[in-house]
Amino acid sequence: MNHLIVKIFPLVLGAGEAKTPGMVGGKVVDTSDILNTLNGFTVYGYSEAWARKGWIFKKKDKFYGLSSKDRCRAVLQDAVTRLSTECKLSSAKKALLMLAGPPNELNKDGLNEAIHWYEHNLKGAEIRCGDYPIPKSDRITGIVFISGIYDIPRIRELMAAAAKHKKTIEEKGRIEPLVMVSCPECGSKDLQVLKSWEVAPKTRKGPAIRVTMYMCKNGHKFRKVTKLEG
Secondary structure, three states: OHHHHHHHHHHHHHHOOOOOHHHOOOOOOOHHHHHHHOOOEEEEEEEEEEOOOOHHHOOOOOOOOOOHHHHHHHHHHHHHHHEOOOOOHHHOOEEEEEEEEOHHHOOHHHHHHHHHHHHHHOOOOEEEEEEEEOOOOOEEEEEEEEEEEOOOHHHHHHHHHHHHHHHHHHHHHHEOOOOOOOOOOOOOOOEEEEEEEEEOOOOOOOOOEEEEEEEEOOOOEEEEEEEEOO
């Protein structure tokens, strides 16, 4: 996704800094729009279509043959299918849409239709939008930021992995370190752990123990019993 970040952020940040009259959009996306949208976990999506200028010499894309209005709407809708990570869109609180490309290709009606589509699918979310005319561009770019999301599968996976890692560290911290473990038959220290399990104490005050089964490189199997700290 790094290449998407390189593409997206210069456009979003540049839109509010445009000073050339031909590069000032009908609705400018400024810094306040960005800051007001980025709230909590945020995902972003990106899509683009060839502009009609010089179309005959370019490879046809899935937006080929659409009118300017339909192409602007479709490219913004397509951006949500290419998000930086999977998420539950119904949990979104805010969204920012931006359309960039040649001035004569940026269709206001297409942008408005895309806004209505997002309002319908992100029920209750606050939608902001803007356009960024780029006179020499040969593409129409649709960008969407969706924020305030609380249900992201990847985040849940990371939190579960962190909890598992913490539990493993805590369990390892309870085991008294083994100074040296070697095969009682041949003295080999080249060992493989076959199995390890914890045994609860027989009395309330008694210590728990961990039993570990080893096998040395010569095939001898033996077990090691270790007392666990409280």
